[in-house]
Amino acid sequence: MSLMNNLSTSTISSSSSAFLAPISFDSRTQSVAFPLKNINVVKCITNPQEQQTAYKTKVSRNANIAKLQAGYLFPEVARRRAVHLLKYPNAQVISLGIGDTTEPIPDVITSAMAERSHGLSTLEGYSGYGAEQGEKALRSALASTFYGNLGIEEDDIFVSDGAKCDISRLQVVFGSNVTMAVQDPSYPAYVDSSVIMGQTGQFQKDVEKFANIEYMRCTPENGFFPDLSTVVRTDIIFFCSPNNPTGAAATREQLTRLVQFAKDNGSIIVYDSAYALYMSDDNPRSIFEIPGAKEVAIETASFSKYAGFTGVRLGWTVVPKQLLFSDGFPVAKDFNRIVCTCFNGACNISQAGGLACLSPEGLEAMQEVIGFYKENTKIIVETFNSLGFKVYGGQNAPYVWVHFPSRSSWDVFSEILEKTHIVTTPGSGFGPSGEGFIRVSAFGHRENVLEACRRFKQLYK
């Protein structure tokens, strides 16, 4: 295969999308710009000729990784953004693509982290290895804050460095011999981690799906909830609500059906609740609000979009004691073993921040920041509505899902980027049923969001 060594090619190489020419950015020097994710990239050093004479080990490449079609979605979006900036160095690029938080973390939270940092320099305050499952006080606070009357206890909760990492750790627990179902469209880490783990067959280009994964279509026609009567049984069901990317939030009735479906099939739901606090409507925020869920579900969650902890790295996973494998073995025991062996706990300073998030003051401060992003979402929804688009989401999640009928989403992505210097995320990156949609994320400084909306109105008037 040819190694990517030419930035100007427009095709996505099946190799690393995060590899580009070295760029160092200080986005703060551009007046109307988003914090730029620091992209570190490298040019591949071998050309095809050198490749033939270069020393090769005798270790075969992992065939599972070879199945992946392109780079992980978000580095690919970042790559395109970087290419665009090279083309238009003076462009005021506005990033509504990667769901990266932009607003500062409230003082009450950062002060706690600063204090913990200072404490590490003192005899009384120094701590070394923490419990791999997380600090007791934080686990306790998570249990009481989010699962107070749901019968989830402190020791059902495992603190982590974020949901993305937890998803892969769960895959390691499950192993390669399980089948899984995902919503289509869905957050790409579920599918990609499944491929890496060896649960899938090859990618089928004609349908844009991996063999052996059950894709549950979620479209406007079915209210973004899968028709479970057409869904084949799988061992694991990944379900995200409020949903990334569609913004859809499942109702109590829908989740009750989902839990029943899992019970009937003996499946395990992995419920991703990363956006629960963005819920405006009266829908369940935790799967454990549904009776019987403790015997069929795991829940992952994250501080990323609540507290702006995207860089600080903190999340958690709930594995109820009642969740058992087919032989009766508790899933929590295996998860604990993975956490103890493949992980070594979240950063203690981040955990101190998490604890502060869950104080009354911290919760209030987080709600304010969430409210700010929700207001952004409202502005974006109104903009696209006013332009006559069919717009979904935005009510219960910081994502707006805009329909561009009969158009390729990467084409729309490119057009928007080229004509307005706005980065979005193409729907097909989330699965074949995302084709024809664009995801616009609502994280950003208010003036950038307003400016972006002005540009959208200009482009699509």
Next chain:
Amino acid sequence: MYKLSACSSMACGISLQTMVLNSWKVRNYKQGSGRCTNVPRNVNLEKLQNNYLFPEISKRELQHLEKYPNAKVISLGIGDTTEPIPEKISLSMANYAHALSTAEGYRGYGAEQGNQALRKAIAETFYKDVAIKDTEVFVSDGSQCDISRLQLLLGSKVTISVQDPSFPAYIDSSVIIGQAGDFQDKTGKYQNIEYMQLGPQNNFFPDLRITPRTDIIFFCSPNNPTGHAATRKQLQQLVDFARDNGSIIVFDSAYSTYISDDSPKSIFEIPGAKEVAIEISSFSKFAGFTGVRLGWTVVPEELLFSGGFPVIHDFNRIVCTCFNGASNIAQAGGLACLSPEGFQAIRAVIDYYKENAKILVDTFASLGLEVYGGVNAPYVWVHFPGSKSWNVFTEILEKTHIITVPGSGFGPGGTEYIRISAFGQRELVIEASWRLEKLLSKGKSPFLTV
């Protein structure tokens, strides 16, 4: 009766004595009752024999404390750092945290591969003379996590060899990913793993002439648990061996800053290593970052799979998909560690632990015991010929209230040894030495055969 709710939040994790486990299954599995899912347990996890070693040690410590609530237990077991982090470094983390509350200082997602300035600083500090680029350095939340990510990268179909004894995460992660085959009770080894025995008889370096080829060779130097630092000559042999066999070395250099002599600190000091090796390392024992969580992995661009595909591309894909970067606050701390002032302050802490190690080595040597390590690593490896290490562990714990680690926890090659770690406050290390002298001086312990 075993209760899951006894699973505490302490580092001991959940007790998994096989016997208890089996009775749990028998008591609680109700066929067709609908209580269980139909999801099969991962057979690889079934192959794991016990708890991960270090939570097991913690569990024993807790049990001991329950038995002797007034005992002054001294922990020389788990290699957990004890001395405060130098102020300059914690101050930089505090400042970074404060800045996250400002418009100018706020940062969201960082590059999954790590902050660019930190990657550069790591390359310049540790790999200056061996031409490793910053783009080959991947910052992580620690080696234990990196080891598993490397296993995800490599997949279930590769074969591995490990030193025997070695840090248990290499074997355990290999079992989990499905490389290891079944455990054989008779030998205490997993079927598909090649165990390269180390001992005083071979100068703690495997005889490569009789070592079969495996795809991957895990090699830790300075070694946990034996403390041996491989010489330049030994590492050249290892690199040549890997080259001849087309194998990949995963070189664990977590303790390189403890080296006292001129043993190589990085595998990349050896000519040809870039085409056969990955190096992992950590801020844990270097800077007291065991709880802060920061490490790195070096994957040279020259390292290629058999079809010519660069390993670095796939590792990057894993990092981008299964990880989301180390905490930005930890990375700010890492950068401060590598400033001249920070590095100097850290050196002082390392020297403090090394002085501890010296005290422990002297103690055991004075008792006439065969003692290894302690010079290039913060671990002392003591031989109790003819003994079983868990028995020695228990005897020491029972009689002196000192936690150590039984050598067999690191592999069958560790069975007659005890690992004593040198992390701890000086007074406690001195107190521990005194207690050990009392126990092990002639006639007082069944394990002293001098």
